[in-house]
Amino acid sequence: MRSLISELKTHWHQPAEGKYVPYKEYVDVVFAVGSNYAGSKVLEYITFLSSCYLIMYHYKLPYLTFSVISILNMPLGYISALMWWFVCDNLGFLPKKTERKLYAVYVGMMLFGISTILFDYSRLFDPSSPFITYLNGLEGMNATACFKTFGTHFLYTGWVGARNIFWRKKLLPKYGRYKYSLYCDVIPKCVMVILIGWLPVYNIPDVATRVWVANLLFATFNVFGFANNLETCTRSISPNLQERILVRSYPVKISHFFHTIVSIILPVIIGMLRYEWADINVYRYVIPITFIVLAIFTMFFAGRVKERIPQPPVEKKVQINFWDGMFGVLHNKYLLINKIVELIDSLGNGMLPFVTIIYFYTFRLSGLPYSLLVALISFAGTPPDLMSPYFLKRFSYKQIMIFYQVTRALGNALIAGAMWFCGDNINLCGTICVVVMFFMEMTKTVPTTAGHDMNVRIGDYQMYLSGERLENFSGVYGWFTGPVTSFVGLIIPVLLLRYGFNSNWDVLFIDDSRRNIIVIPLLVDVVGFLLMTIPYFFWDYDSKKQNMVMEVLKRRAEVTEKNALEAGETVSGSYKG
């Protein structure tokens, strides 16, 4: 104990040799990540999906409409992704001419988007033409709504794209690649969180109009991000592998306690409202106040957490052209393994949140009992997570990930079995579900830590291969797999529709419908989890290789900076490790 205190005192401001993070920063990580993570979790209550309570209880949009919108957005999504990847993986630093061209394209997109919202382009077509009648036949949509939804995506893409270049270039050298966006997005995000609860868009009587206006509102909301950026930042907090795992296992894990507290208090407050989760005051008061408080905390601590990726100064970084980006990620074997796993995981796409259904529709939980059960289950992962450094030393990532997929398959199969065979007996079925979920949570946290570290390693390896992390160009795999995943992801919604699930979640009160709606997608997921074990048999990227890669990256940063300084050039944003 004494030596621990002495160690803490000695290295409170200055890290030990071979390490990079002073212990004071461990404390900062707790508060920074804690508030950022809890805030981002609060935002999960506001999503343009049928599982969002605002959509579920107030907008009441047809379930299949969300799939229709994603397909409408798909073509532009492919085109805009090209520009996005190019900008992001060059960290916003582009040749002047290229930058001007991109701005022109983005502004053009915004103008077109605005015009579709102001004018009804469907009037340009013959209303009885097959094209317009097809659009009118889409679930929850009509031709007007389709054009406006299409235009909204143009507006969104243009707006986000232009902001991306502007803010990235301005803020990234100072704040690093992972947390800069918090600084430019936090205030508008707070405003949008307030507006989304107070704008009475859900009162629009016509469903097609409600769909496109809601889509516009949520698109504007999504322009501004408040993701879990600081935790992402901590994944690259040190070039030392062991130190990364320590930060991940202790301060980051402790920081999640903030979210646990919020997830207990929030449902209790909501349970006191007259209509509980269906009460609009959840979105007018509870969510905005909680989010804004957490956002303030986040911004207070954000500057104290540092990212430490060995990299050359941004002025001297490797310029990634389009094809280098494309082929660069295709040469990354370990990224390919991960993407195959993601592809198989898409078998569960479109599935409803079965845990929420079990809580709300099987057990009818609300208030404190709901909070306690959620807290109990999420706590189950904490003790094993504190042991993560041991497990990650004792077992290979391959073993851990295969074990993880098998336990998911087994757990889901048990829950499906309980729902099917003893769904009528709420106490028995409920006990089985809770016990299984408890064990699933217990076996989840170590693989999650391993998964995060695998992703960081993949980024480091990519940097070794291509000179940049190419985290955005890696989206090219989505070009191969994305269309397939969205097609596969439509199978479950169509099945759910057959079992009665549409815009009215009350169908889940009907026992046999609820059983089918939960069990059938769960079984599809079981197959997916078993198949997901296969790619991991090819993972052979061990710590020795990773350490060598880090040495190469450090050496590159060191030599590049030295050469730049010798040439009398000003440099920024580098880290030599």
Place this chain on the structure above:
Amino acid sequence: MSKKTNNTEEPVILNIPDDEIWTYQVEGLAPPRINKPYRHFTLKKIIFALTIIVAVSVSCWFSVQTIQTDTFKYNSTENGYELTKFSNTGNITVLDIDFVSDIEYESDNPDVMSNFKIKKDTSKKVTSVGKYALNCDEKIKVITIGKDVTDIDPKAFYSCYALQRFDVDENNPNYCSVDGVLYTKDMKRIICHPCDHDAFLAEQFGFTQYDENGVPTEPDVNSKEYDRYVEQVLTFVVPSSVETIGELCFNYANIKNVYLPEGLKTVETLGFFKMTQLSSIYSYKGEAEVSRFESEEALGEVYVSLPDGLYFIGSDAFSYNQSLSYMYIPKSVTYIGHHAFWDTVYKQDNSLAGVTAINAEASAEAFEAVQTGNNWRPQYDYLLFKKSVDIIYNAKRGTE
């Protein structure tokens, strides 16, 4: 690789000369490729682009096919055709279920509200309506059931919020409609009370008024005509022949008072689900052939709450009806499903409102024989947890 050496921190020292920093290859990994030309670059680009284009196009086509919903979907059965799915184009307000139908558009009519007609194939009879054939439709106001439809699933017309009435061909052997409500032909089972039936009655009795946005409004509670509005539009008398309230029958119905016949035996799952206005349940001993309320005298002896003789109350039968304030369980009841009276009690100004107790005619011992599902009693927030309301055994039926 030994599993025990997975994450060992062996120090690595690499002596990389300055001019090899971008080319140095780590043992066991692929060599770096930074700003280096690719072999067969053009060919690779072409293959890449073609692969992407084909993959994206094929998958987009599949995806679009999946979301395209035909207006009518049928399955062929032994006796004819089953309507399995109706997806409204957005402008269909009247639906005939008699023959296999399809939409035909008129190219010379630019008005989207009227530029189509429903074409029927009279050689293909529809004989059944499947589960969730209509689901969350917000436009259909009238459904006409043809003479050959002999089987309608209880969940066939789920959450049709704009549905005002059913019309059934009088030659249909299995079903009939009375005042727009769907029954079996023998009138022993009430199948579906349309969600917006009150709009139909309001129109019929001349109560329909519209606000400045064209939305129908109810008469003001303090107006002279309000009592008459409640009697003629918001009161429903279940005919005396009815023995079963079907599954989902009255869900979301805008009814304030309901009169149940003493011969009623069963209220099935979600029979009176989420009727937010339902404040009074009465039972009557007399004869009533129609569902319109004339006067209590016409119904014979009337008493409050559930009728004597009722023995089955399905799950969620009365749940989410917070306007109810009294519930009496007659001793004839032998089964109460789970959550039968869920969320019918709530807190208001620190006191309980709604169904604050369950009055049971039976004694505590006799009531033990009743088969009850989980959480069948209403529950309210109590010291941050939930508490079920009390059961008052040997209770006398209340008076209004």
